[in-house]
Amino acid sequence: MRIERELMRGAGPVAVLKLLETGEMYGYELVDALAKRSEGVLAMGQSTLYPLLYNLESQKLVSSTRREGPNGRTRKYYRLTGRGKTRLTKEAKQWAAVTTAMSALGVLASEPCTQPALG
């Protein structure tokens, strides 16, 4: 399932920050990991990933270094900055709150929630 663009705009950066929490990764690796670990839900193409990474860099949430990879070619590795970690924590809490709220509303349940009987 592919998610709507607007939702992706909010979820994509958090997902990338989360992936980088465990260590540095290069662009293709990020795309691959996102697709596999989210079972395709958060899969994003090159045309979405790089603008997203540039935005995160401009906010100083991630930083990049180009260096030679194991295959002998240069690669650009991205890693989380201190500011990125703080943001991730904050965003994660917000997503948790949203998820809880959505569950309470029955949005995340398979059956619609029932209204409690009045009085």
Added chain:
Amino acid sequence: MTDSRNADARRILLHTPVIDFLLRREPGRLDARAAIASFELPAELERLALGVARRTRLHRIERVAVAEDLAEHLREGLDDGRSPEALLEDFGDEAGAARLIRRSMIRKRSHLARTPRYVVKGTALLGGSVVAVCLVAWVVLGSRVWFDSPTITVDHIQQLNNRNIGIPAEDRAWPGLSTVPAELDRLAFTEGGDRATLLPKVTEAVRETSSWPVESNLVQRAELTAFYGHATPIVERVRELAGRPALGIELEAADDRSLFSVQLVHLPLVRGDLQSLLLGDLMLAVRQDQPDRALHDLRALLGLARLTRAHSFLLCQLVALQVEAVTFKATQDILIHRPEFFGNEQLVELSRMLTAQEVCQSADLGDERRGFEDIAQRVYGSNGQLLPEAFTFVRETGYAQVPEGIDNFAIAPFALAVAPSRSEALEIWDGYLAHQEARMATPDYWEAPVLPLETERRYAEVIHTDYSKQGSNSTFERYQKYASAFPLNEFLPAIGNFPGHVHEVGLERDATLVVIALEQWRRKNGRWPERLEQLVPKYLEVVPADQFDGRNLRYLARSEGPLLYSVGRDGLDENGNPEKDLVLWDAAPARE
């Protein structure tokens, strides 16, 4: 892998700054194609990476970075076993990707790097705003002037001519005076002189001869005597006409009935033939020892001045003053050079005649003030806003100073918007002329009313100025300065000195009265008085005040003959020094 490394090494060696410079190509760090060569992409993927990078329209160095990122990604995809076609399909919309990348890369730039963009954006925004504001202002201001038109409600020429209603023809000097030149031309001369040659010589003699009128060469010439021999009936007729109560001229104007184009045809006649005819006759009367004839001529000259003031335009006032000044000077000269010429009774009559000639009190500018009312109804709209017709009006009156271009379609609404409104312009015009009238009418010029500094400055800004002399300013400044005073700057006359001139002629009148009184005293006592106060009350009611400082006219009883003078406009008494004071009458030279 070794091949790849060799290729990288070769690329680095072949793209050093020095090699790039020598081969006249882009430096390696700015060459996207060279930068991604090491990824060894198939042609279609290389084209994709380069194409997207180029479409971002980022700085070259940024494009290289983007191309490298994309190429690296594609390389990784190929190395992961994906086909070029699959990678192309996954990539999606190139244009959309380029747009997103551009936006995010620009955000990545430092504030310093973004400064030129801020400046360009800010300038564009500011410029756009200014243009928009100007456009709105232009439409709003333009709508005030394009859809309005002046309404002419008053025929001022008719109103002026209405003054003649009820004046019988026998009380009018006009058109009788207008026929004098033609009558003179009809006289048959055989002695070699006529109006066209002799009368200008009289004017010239008056202007140039300090010892006028007795010793002028002109009066000794036979043709002058012959001319007046024939012209005597006409001179007598002029005297009679000049003594009539009213001028009675019907003013005429161009088709538009504009007061500005009114023909004051009597002015050149008075200043020219009529004045000269009487002055020439006066010269001969003195020469031929005919004091009654001279008295008649002097009275007629003063009558002409009075009639000229039938209209209180500035021009009329100037002509009247000129005639009066010549008449007073002629009287003083006769009393210097021919002290015994007038009999005692004639001196009394002369004194009475001059006393009745109120110079300063007569010098009003009412019709001149009316002039702008007439202009205003032709150039202002119903809401008091100046209209484009003003430019046309000024040009048609022959005042061609309107700066080129100020009246074109784009600029005119702004120029007209900063011009004084009808009420403001009328207030300035009326105020300025009323102030000058007050300065003229005051019997004490040294105490003439003074304007507040702010008002004085405003008048100075709008008084007629020569636009072409403001060359040092920019066109905008000149337009702004011109428009803020338009159309007053084309019509309001600079007459700050005029009241002083009026008072100088008034002083000449007072001095002539004193000179007559001195002569009367001398005849009675056989010598000149020591002080002017000795003339009061028998020969003078009071000693006239010097209008430039309020004290009595200055009098020096010198052994060689008395000197009468005023301290002049500077108000400083320099003991009658002719260079610094205003010498009114010096009896010494002629009597030595």
